[in-house]
Amino acid sequence: MLKVIAACGNGMGSSQIIKMKIDKVFKKLNIAAEIHHSSVGEAKAMAANYDVVFCSAALTGNFNIKNTRTKVIGLVNLLSEAEIETKIKEYLLNQGKAE
Template sequence: MLKVIAACGNGMGSSQIIKMKIAKIFKKLEIEVSIHHTSIGEAKSQASGYDVVFCSEALKSNFKRAEDGGTIVIGLKNLLSEQEIEQKIVEHIVNKK
């Protein structure tokens, strides 16, 4: 099971939306996941304990340390685009297995 964290500025609205969207796509792709959503500050300190981090493209640089440690960090340009989310999951997770 993949441990996934969805992060946004305050850990409220956007991260909850990302969580719902990525859960839908992982289910479609039949990948078992555990998803947590939180603020960028909390996610930054916890990211190395997760397999994958989802955030907006603008916040991706906050996770350089986790990425260097092997965590997959996926930046999204459009947080509402299931097509973009699916494409990035396939590119960064499915095709890397």
């Protein structure tokens, strides 16, 4: 099961919306994922414990993750399920987990 965190500036509205969109896409792709949401500040401190961090493309520079396991994925359109799906598939393909 993938551990995923959705982050936004304050950890309230946008991250909750991203979480719902990500959850919908993972279910569509039949991929088990545990998804949380938080502010970027909280996510920076917790990111190393997750497989994937989703946030606005403008916020990806806030993450300086030392491990090679965690992938930070920036979204241009936070509401685009198509963009989220594309980026999840790219992540899985790079991890060797794509079908």
